[in-house]
Amino acid sequence: MHNKLGFALLIFVAATTGGLIVSSNQNLRTAQQPPQSNRQVQESNTRDDGLQLRDFRPRSMLKGRTTQLKKARYPVVDVHTHFGFRLKGDQQRRDAFVDAMNRHNIAVCVSLDGQLGGAFTDHTDFLWKKHKNRFVVFARVDWVGRGKRDDPKTWDCHRADFGRNVVEQIRDAHKKGLSGLKFLKQFGLGYKNPDGSLIKIDDRRWDPIWKTCGELGLPILIHTADPAAFFLPTDKTNERWEELSRHPDWSFHGRGFPSREELLAARNRVIARHPRTKFICAHMANNPEDLKSVAQWLEKYPNMYVELASRIGELGRQPYSAREFLIEYRDRVLFGTDGPWPELRLTYYWRFLETLDEYFPYSEKEFPPQGFWRIYGVGLPRAVLAKIYFQNAQRLIPGLKAKYELAKKEMRIKK
Numbered sequence: 001m002h003n004k005l006g007f008a009l010l011i012f013v014a015a016t017t018g019g020l021i022v023s024s025n026q027n028l029r030t031a032q033q034p035p036q037s038n039r040q041v042q043e044s045n046t047r048d049d050g051l052q053l054r055d056f057r058p059r060s061m062l063k064g065r066t067t068q069l070k071k072a073r074y075p076v077v078d079v080h081t082h083f084g085f086r087l088k089g090d091q092q093r094r095d096a097f098v099d100a101m102n103r104h105n106i107a108v109c110v111s112l113d114g115q116l117g118g119a120f121t122d123h124t125d126f127l128w129k130k131h132k133n134r135f136v137v138f139a140r141v142d143w144v145g146r147g148k149r150d151d152p153k154t155w156d157c158h159r160a161d162f163g164r165n166v167v168e169q170i171r172d173a174h175k176k177g178l179s180g181l182k183f184l185k186q187f188g189l190g191y192k193n194p195d196g197s198l199i200k201i202d203d204r205r206w207d208p209i210w211k212t213c214g215e216l217g218l219p220i221l222i223h224t225a226d227p228a229a230f231f232l233p234t235d236k237t238n239e240r241w242e243e244l245s246r247h248p249d250w251s252f253h254g255r256g257f258p259s260r261e262e263l264l265a266a267r268n269r270v271i272a273r274h275p276r277t278k279f280i281c282a283h284m285a286n287n288p289e290d291l292k293s294v295a296q297w298l299e300k301y302p303n304m305y306v307e308l309a310s311r312i313g314e315l316g317r318q319p320y321s322a323r324e325f326l327i328e329y330r331d332r333v334l335f336g337t338d339g340p341w342p343e344l345r346l347t348y349y350w351r352f353l354e355t356l357d358e359y360f361p362y363s364e365k366e367f368p369p370q371g372f373w374r375i376y377g378v379g380l381p382r383a384v385l386a387k388i389y390f391q392n393a394q395r396l397i398p399g400l401k402a403k404y405e406l407a408k409k410e411m412r413i414k415k
């Protein structure tokens, strides 16, 4: 199996890079000289010399195995969802996605869109009034608070009583059913100090937050930095060029941003300083391009965990290493998607984790949105699958196990 995989990958890379160059206006064109004879003109027309990367839709000629998985093998906990951000309070879409959860065998979703403070119950009401057992809620710290968004000097997080107030908000939300905290990538790449510099992830001012979560047994789901390619120049060597050319604002190259290594190291210093607090590092600790480093971190920090959301594209292009990693660290990996997504995308998660299918898409989008490649399944052993799908989440996230059992019953009735 392994040889076949590597070979297919090679062919794809050759097919998608061979003969393509970046022209000065950043459109990719075939590197052919102007044709000389009529015969060459004809050939060049069928070769479509003017093809641009954005129009390139190669169809694989492989007749590989296609395992149709319509749902997960075991009832799943999805620890990374955005039911506030993506649904914007739309109750119909919420209910429709709960139906999709039933179809796909997703028992409980962790919504990361709660807000600490007075607004905490807005999000819990939205989810719990009708679907109490299907959601647990993580909340975000309100850095701006009563301040003005465009004037960091006025933000709550720079007031002397900030740490104390947030601790109070955490304790209050904890009584109302809070299961953890969520930190966005803006923490390190967006939020500012009064002098306009970016706030530091390991600033001592945030220590009371980490400490309190440790005391209350609330895990922190933290998104730090972004894919490695987003910190490099958007040029012809950038493997995410296609995506960055559509979203230039996703690039963190230059412009005064800290390096990716600096951000990840600052996050790791916080994890080291607070061994009693559990950290779920989003998107494979945002370093799936370098699984060896992630493995070293997991060895070094027993309170560190990772989750898979929106990174099967990265893991699935290195199936041997990914499989080895997921088996070795089966107690430290949680399942996540970053959804709610269209149902087709969910099936790619099942297919990636459960089958040995080769060279399939990782997204329902016609043009792969996170790197111009396809992926391979890692066919995990069932015991590993069970840990990643639900057992690790049950162990880590307060309130989850009871809901999970009730959700399983609900799903059985709905079937």
Ligand SMILES: [Zn+2]
Pocket: 080, 082, 338
């Ligand atoms: Zn997310």
